[in-house]
Amino acid sequence: MKNKSNLNINQFLKHISLDCVVFGFHENQLKVLLLRMKKTQEWALPGGFVQEDESMELAANRVLKVRTGLDHIFLNQFHVFSDPERSNINPAVPDVLEFGITFNDADWFNQRFISVGFYALVEFSLVQPKPDLLSDICEWISLDEIGSLMMDHRQILDKALETLRLQLVFQPIGYNLLPEKFTMPELQKLYETILGKELDRRNFQRKILAYNIISKLDEVRQGVPHKAPSLYRFNPENYQKALNEGLGGKW
């Protein structure tokens, strides 16, 4: 008797999928959560399909809950990818009869899919990456080590980054990507990585502090060479306000 898939394909909407670009920040590097496909060894973004009774946002949350173990993830849709050629031959289609997938199911997978792109910001240390049925590895890859991806996923990633860059300029992003306590140089490095350029240490500090979205703590980071940097944390009230109203200012 075959191992049976718990996949019931009929509960999903046809033609519609979603892909998530999950960003994390660790060791002063921006990372993205990727899966390696069993069949082709290609790397891919975590994604899935929408059920009959859920919104795209709910579906993205559901998918990411399984992939990361996290609930209530910071999520934003940023673009719909609908080029009819984007998955002319879908390399992710599982082998027939594997995982209990039938001929009919394989046909279903080979349909043309329009995909809604989401980006997510998560705290690196809280994530427990788990591969899905079609992949053998799920792990964080540094942005500068990512090469080509499955299908049009590289294009999706690039668009997510572009969007993140635009958002960063007038919304405080760090809250979701950093641990509760962090140092000013860490926050700066995050900004520099996303923006793709270096910033002046002193001007950065003054600018961030002027927004009143973070508060200095009476602690310093322990066990580092040279002068110990102070720890900060986000100020929830002002942070929420800044999220709604935007920041303004040049970067």
Next chain:
Amino acid sequence: MKNKSNLNINQFLKHISLDCVVFGFHENQLKVLLLRMKKTQEWALPGGFVQEDESMELAANRVLKVRTGLDHIFLNQFHVFSDPERSNINPAVPDVLEFGITFNDADWFNQRFISVGFYALVEFSLVQPKPDLLSDICEWISLDEIGSLMMDHRQILDKALETLRLQLVFQPIGYNLLPEKFTMPELQKLYETILGKELDRRNFQRKILAYNIISKLDEVRQGVPHKAPSLYRFNPENYQKALNEGLGGKW
């Protein structure tokens, strides 16, 4: 013999639709192209379904070509609307057997649809509004005269406006909304309408001119009371550059 619909529903993807918020500017007012549904007399956004072999962008262009007579319209997708309740009972579903629509077709219409929102900027005077099969009127309605709309179309409109506002701040929008020749006060009124606030006449002029995206002509508007305002037109090269690089600056 019944009048036969030219609609072949099987050529369309299931579950996916698109809605367009078409903006035009006329008599110093921002207007939106709306349809009045035959069945319910409700106003609705022009929209449609995606064919098997086209991208969302192509589909939106196709829909708008029929609705306005225009080709190569400036179009941007801005959000996906996927609340499962957004069309619990679809009021736009045509009466069975009307327009040659069969029982099966009616079922098809009553599916749940996820809709991709597009906004379009067009030159008012070039548009020749045409109703579709399900509507009896297609016409421009001033933004401040629009009340509630069919389904969640009001929400879609509001989101489009919000997006337009954000885009306006760092991209030159006017080109697609104004005729070839226009005056400074007209351009200003357009900005004021989109931003929803008044701007200083003199500062506006200096700021716009500083971008070098428009050129003054050796003509003035004829047949107006008081001092005749100069005519301007967009400068294609610098305009394209500004589109790519953004503008920057506060509004």
Next chain:
DNA sequence: GCAAAAGTGTTGTAGCTACACCCATGG
């Protein structure tokens, strides 16, 4: 004590706001 990184201050300038004034036209 020297290198490396954190913390604080200053100064010049571009760009914005908020004005005042002049010009052209119709009644």
Next chain:
DNA sequence: CCATGGGTGTAGCTACAACACTTTTGC
């Protein structure tokens, strides 16, 4: 000649960039 609206100029302020200097710590 006056009301209305277009066109141009200027003063003050803010926010940013580009700097120099001091402090703390590991080796």
